[in-house]
Amino acid sequence: MTDIAPTDAVYVPPAEVEDTELHDPQSFITKYIWSQDHKVIAIQYSVTALAIGMVALVLSWLIRLQLGFPETFSFIDEAAYYQFVTMHGMIMVIYLLTALFLGGFGNYLIPLMVGARDMVFPYLNMVSFWVYLLAVLVLVASFFAPGGPTGAGWTLYPPQSILSGTPGQESGIVLMLVSLVIFIVAFTMGGLNYVTTALQGRTRGMTLMRLPLSVWGIVIASILGLLAFPALFVGAIMMLFDKVLGTSFFMPTIFELGEQLEYGGGSPLLFQHLFWFFGHPEVYIVALPAFGIVSDLLATHARKSIFGYRMMVWAILAIGGLSFIVWAHHMFVSGMNPYFGFFFATTTLIIAVPTAIKVYNWVLTLWQGDIHLTLPMLFSIGFIVTFVNGGITGLFLGNVVVDVPLSDTMFVVAHFHMVMGVAPIMVVFGAIYHWYPLITGRMLDETLGKFHFWVTFLGAYLIYFPMHYLGFIGVPRRYYELGETGFIPESAASLNAFITVAALVVGFSQLVFLYNLLHSLFKGRISEQNPWKSASLEWQTPQKPPVHGNWGPSLPVVYRWAYEYSPPGTGRDYVPQNLPPDQVDAPHTSGPLPSGAGPLGTGQVAGTMEAEK
């Protein structure tokens, strides 16, 4: 159970195993290239994910240019458009978001937050990055292969994904499937590390219920991935066989474009079930780490413990478990047995309850807090707004009969971008502004950051909120152009043009962010040791940025949970997890808070002991 009073006598279990012998690299290559250090691997994952993410961002601009200004850009023809749409989606969901949250944040934060020196399988961890990089390279190769990349939509539905009439037939689809298979191998290696380290690598005193929610989010997401990715793996292999060997796992009798094909007996719906059995947990693999991280950002920057920590943990577990029994809400109009609709609509709306609890707890953390409007806090608030919006439109789509007119329209596109694109990306940015000082020893520029926040938050809202209404009119998704209809008003075209302009502006502000990332690496203000006065363990290493081995000669010992902010009965503003109980009330200095308040949150000089309300 959570220990609430900082002065409780605390039982600290004795060490059960010896300290880890870490691989001790000597050369530049072994320290920074073939590195087994989780922090280096995290940076490698993050840089790769952000780089391929930039490609997907540019693809999104091309998509919007075509949608906003049809018949203007002759180099974007139908085939190219569907290729852009497909690759944009696949890269963003799998190669950016999943890799960044788990491979990037998971790798950096988990060992530090649990008090370990590194992951429990460091060599496997290193291999997982290079296999991920190989998956990215195979994906990029499909852009240059004969026929170009696949244009089947990120969902890759058969039969069309492997038939003529869809771009990428010569080799694009094969390279895509091979790349996914390689990614899943990488992810499995990584996932095993994250879960095992969180279960077995925790330092003395770090019970499960003292873990920060970032760890809970990332670890449960990893478990989801280990259980869900196999469904995509087998679906991809079966589709590869259908394409390359001429089997008919997913291919029924087909008469296509004037020709009877050699397939027969297969089921396109089988692929959809396999894909979405993976695909729905996948969106929670992206969302749960975001949920966990934003809880930590809110608590730290509001100087208040996350409200309802225990319920937050249970909610993460419930959402994770329920995520395996909602998948066919992506298939309500697929032609599957209609009675499934009753079941999946019910489970989908049930999953709204633990999710709503998390939203209430986030805002209740702000209630009676001491809110510092730092960039991580701003992005966290941006997350709450966009996540509530995106989650709510999910309730429309999950209610099976409401999904009937709305599925495959721009309403769905707006929903998933808001809830999976905008909201988790807000957390990514907030997390980078928050942990950049730990990773690099410098602060990101605040003015550029504020520009980045406001343009991204308001701009993304202006892009996706009106887009829902295009869906209400009946504008379908994955349309190269709308052309003439008897009922869609001219103003819809103006709205499309507006959304495109907004998208380009938001895109530009990401370039400003990239500049900030790189420039601050060399010219950023040197940060103090714990600039946000965070209580969790990753900020308590003897050296910051943390060095190889993280903790120096001896591992930390943990006495309390990760959210001891503004505790009553002491004058302290926060109590780090590893501060021994007898030192909680000792005189101390901890430097000025970013907003200029004194170390005790009261403007008092360090060394005085008066507790103030």
Next chain:
Amino acid sequence: MVLALILILVALGSVLFHFLSPWWWTPIASNWNYIDDTIIITFWITGTVFVAVILFMAYCVMKFRHKEGQRANYEPENKKLEWWLTGLTTIGVIGMLAPGLFVWNQYVSVPEDADVVEVMGQQWQWSYRYPGADGKLGTSDTRLIDSDNPFGVNPNDPNGQDDILVQGDDLHLPVDRPVKMLLRSVDVLHDFYVPHFRAKMDLVPGMVTYFWLTPTRTGAFDILCAELCGTGHHVMRGIVVVDDSGAFDEWISEQSTFAELAARARDKKENLADNRPGNEPLGSEKPGNRQTEKISLILDEDNWKPIR
């Protein structure tokens, strides 16, 4: 302060946008107004929560913004509040799910007296088949499709002889009569979507899927394919014309049956002195039709071949 104001603007702006923008669903032309009603209920429940959460956040950001001497309250949890919120949320969820499932039950229960019409989808056009005088559709098989039998109707099934085949033309439905749309694809996934009808369903090769509706007013409405089916997905369009029963009967009497079309095809073959290459583009019975031209364009190698 600025942040709080902007949050309030976002919440209220969204509500205003909803009521004032010109972009709203197209006026319904079928019996599925219950779907629209369920959407309205959902808007009220979720809209209230959305506005409440954001306004509450704006208040917190204003009132509890860091100031000199301020200290946060220490309240790790409040079981009573959390259970209340859970309970209220559950009630809200039930409030949306119950009507939704009620209407879904109607959606999956086809009336016994419904007419039957088959929609056949292929890259990238719609074709239609009516059961004809005997009220029964003949069996069909994708393997039977060729240029003489574009629908793949089984020539040995007597029920199929009087089936009325419509290609390269509009779908016609009689007003105020429930109709079960049988959906059949011969190549890839498609989806028969008429926004005015609200109802839709995917076409899956190898299966026959369905949905039902009752058209409630006359007019001509767009058919849009709503499941990605290749590079011609966005031009796989059609028109459904809802007629009053007199006009419908007249229209259907002018259409050709499977038997008539098969006879015509046989005659054409017998009257030819030299052989024509087979597999003319589908829909070529009515040359000059706008859709046919569009389709030929798409079948043209240069237009749909992916870029290198």
